[in-house]
Amino acid sequence: MGKILVIAEQRDGKLKKSTFELLGLATQSGNETSAVLLGDGVSGLTKELEQYGATSIYLIQDASLKFYSAESYTLGVLEAIKQASPDIVLASHSPTGRDFMPKIAACLGVGLASDCTQAQISGVNLKVRRPVYAGKATVEVEFLGQGPRLATIRPNAIGAPKPISAQTAKVIPISIQFTGLKTKVIEIVKGNSARPDVAEAPAVVSGGRSLKSAENFKIIEELADVLGAAVGASRAAVDAGYRAHRDQVGQTGKVVSPVLYIACGISGAIQHLAGMRTSKCIVAINTDPEAPIFQVADYGVIGDLFAVVPLLKEELKKIKEH
């Protein structure tokens, strides 16, 4: 049996759903699954990691880990890797995982497959596929040379498992002296929105240039709120100042694969399609029957978004309330 180390990710004392996805992938492979958890006062989260199948949990707590920082996470994760000697190390391709995992790869002198959207583990063999050219193609990644196989997995790309509860994990505290660091996170400035991030949300409702103003995005937001979805935007909408760049979906924005993607008044330019075409279910609402977005849509509504979107919101609300 091989060993897999999952890097747990928490923010503000809450584990991310992507961590459970990784634990599911690891435990289903029949390998011994451990997790490493870093933070300040986060020991209460080990229970949940246990419920999702981790049999040992490396716990690294320090006041300096209150905020994520690449430098301290790298030190901590490297120590956990040293103790666990895993065959495979998995992290989420989140703003956190994508930041420190390449540094881990550099320190270990091994390869990293990043932003994988498909992953299978048989024995200690990690087989992954990932998009290239923003999803215009996908490739399989072959690991060369020796050492642990490292991968970051895109949130929502592989399903989340159910908790398996009936088992206990060994918690192994690791203490590290975090001294001589060259970087320091001084503060975290929260976004002013309670909505989920486009790259992490299970559903995304996006608007394009046709929304005509930042205020008009309200109808998009209201539909998103009914679905618990994130709000996305085309580059034209971002360049016009209707939305911030962090909401841009596409080749030069975020590449997303939610379960549901609703494109409202978006033409479907190649750069936009690149960012969302792997979504599981795509809805397009557009007045132009020739708009390229319809070529990738599972459901197409030829119509005026200003009429359809508010009505759709009401219909979905009814379903949700049942």
Added chain:
Amino acid sequence: MNIYVCIKQVPDTETKIKLKPDFTWIDTGGIKWVMSPFDEYAVEEALRVKEKNAGSTVIVVSAGPTRVIECIRTALAMGADSGIHIEIPETADNNMTAKALANALKKEPANIGLVFTGKEAIDDGSAQVSQLLAGFLGFPYVSVVLNVEYGAQSVKCKREIEGGAYEIVETALPAIIATQKGINEPRYATLPNIMKAKKKEIKTYKTSDLGISEGDQKIKFKNFELPPPKQAGKKVSGDPAAQAKELARLLHEEAKVI
């Protein structure tokens, strides 16, 4: 102070990707190559730092086949002072690329102040090279940077994280900074500057000059696939009220996504 910018040449975003018949790589025939959009912000940021610090120099470094010299020229036309081209194969992975860049920088004079890169290249989209480079050079790094406040010994970066939040990260210099859209508006090269760029020096290294060998390749892409063509979707007809009702039903009962 010397400021370095590591840039990558990538297919233009309009490119329709085609594959080689044996699926080992994309078919690069007919592709229009451009500087990766996030690298344009890196070049611009370096030029702005230079403009505020008399006596500074901006050196652009790019690893790749001979064609990437074009991309270096573009950066020189924007205002960079000189270039370094590292000849490595099209199929080099992030590790080999970063090691080659690091080893080239190690041959440079010691007064490296800052190294800029784009936050990711839009071809393989791995977002690894800046961190790997940091690892090989022993420099700190900050990724996905939206703004930088420059100090004498350190810089404060605004780093984008999830959900519209951001971090303020202070880092000692020299450091690697990976730029995100929003940090600046890249300038266009003017005709006189395009002419001037033709005379600027570009140094070339081979991998053997930099001690790079096949063993530095840690992963390999294979079995390229195009996304399967989508089945024609369902059109939802009727007036807006009927469309909304039917769409909601389909999402709930047929697609089961709600």
